Amino acid sequence: DQQVKQNSPSLSVQEGRISILNCDYTNSMFDYFLWYKKYPAEGPTFLISISSIKDKNEDGRFTVFLNKSAKHLSLHIVPSQPGDSAVYFCAALSNTGKLIFGQGTTLQVKP
Amino acid sequence: DVKVTQSSRYLVKRTGEKVFLECVQDMDHENMFWYRQDPGLGLRLIYFSYDVKMKEKGDIPEGYSVSREKKERFSLILESASTNQTSMYLCASSPGISYEQYFGPGTRLTVT
Numbered sequence: 001d002q003q004v005k006q007n008s009p010s011l012s013v014q015e016g017r018i019s020i021l022n023c024d025y026t027n028s029m030f031d032y033f034l035w036y037k038k039y040p041a042e043g044p045t046f047l048i049s050i051s052s053i054k055d056k057n058e059d060g061r062f063t064v065f066l067n068k069s070a071k072h073l074s075l076h077i078v079p080s081q082p083g084d085s086a087v088y089f090c091a092a093l094s095n096t097g098k099l100i101f102g103q104g105t106t107l108q109v110k111p
Numbered sequence: 112d113v114k115v116t117q118s119s120r121y122l123v124k125r126t127g128e129k130v131f132l133e134c135v136q137d138m139d140h141e142n143m144f145w146y147r148q149d150p151g152l153g154l155r156l157i158y159f160s161y162d163v164k165m166k167e168k169g170d171i172p173e174g175y176s177v178s179r180e181k182k183e184r185f186s187l188i189l190e191s192a193s194t195n196q197t198s199m200y201l202c203a204s205s206p207g208i209s210y211e212q213y214f215g216p217g218t219r220l221t222v223t
Binding site: 004006009034036041043044045046049089097098099102 | 115120142144146151152153154155156159161169201203205207211212213214215216217219
């Protein structure tokens with residue numbers, strides 16, 4: 001039973017345009033969410049997070065939006081750059097300190 | 112700067128062999144985790160540890176065991192490797208329950 005879902009396995013975007021990566025979750029008790037970025041042959045690196053007391057968090061080109069009623073979050077990257085090409089994982093933090101990951105979305109930013 | 116290192120980047124083992132994957136973190140983090148990453152399945156938690164000599168099962172512990180004798184080191188053990196354990200194995204650490212996790216570079220294990 002997948003508690004965190006990323007329904008789009010891949011996304012292709014032109015350089016300079018906006019990338020929107022989506023994530024849905026089923027457990028309304030989740031109250032902290034994170035996005036990780038992973039390049040091939042490297043471990044995931046933390047990108048941005050959001051607490052359920054907020055509906056938006058911004059860090060440079062990266063913004064995460066949280067819609068608690070829809071149990072949905074999204075990561076916006078604007079403008080997208082070729083170096084952003086990677087696999088993006090969303091994750092929810094459980095109350096036991098476990099991260100529950102989605103399946104990942106592979107983003108390709110074309111020059 | 113947090114550093115999590117894993118003993119091997121690539122490993123090839125035969126079915127039935129005992130396999131040890133080592134992970135070391137240098138930031139005195141209490142929590143350590145082992146995941147495997149498979150295409151279309153994301154990262155799945157195998158085992159985690161909140162303290163030395165403590166371990167908790169994750170979502171897919173079958174076929175694996177762990178050891179944490181020192182705070183900085185967390186080992187994943189495949190008692191008898193099988194082909195369905197071919198995967199990317201990722202170790203992570205965090206300073207507390209409410210903090211993001213820091214990942215090592217991963218070990219690509221192939222079991223033939």
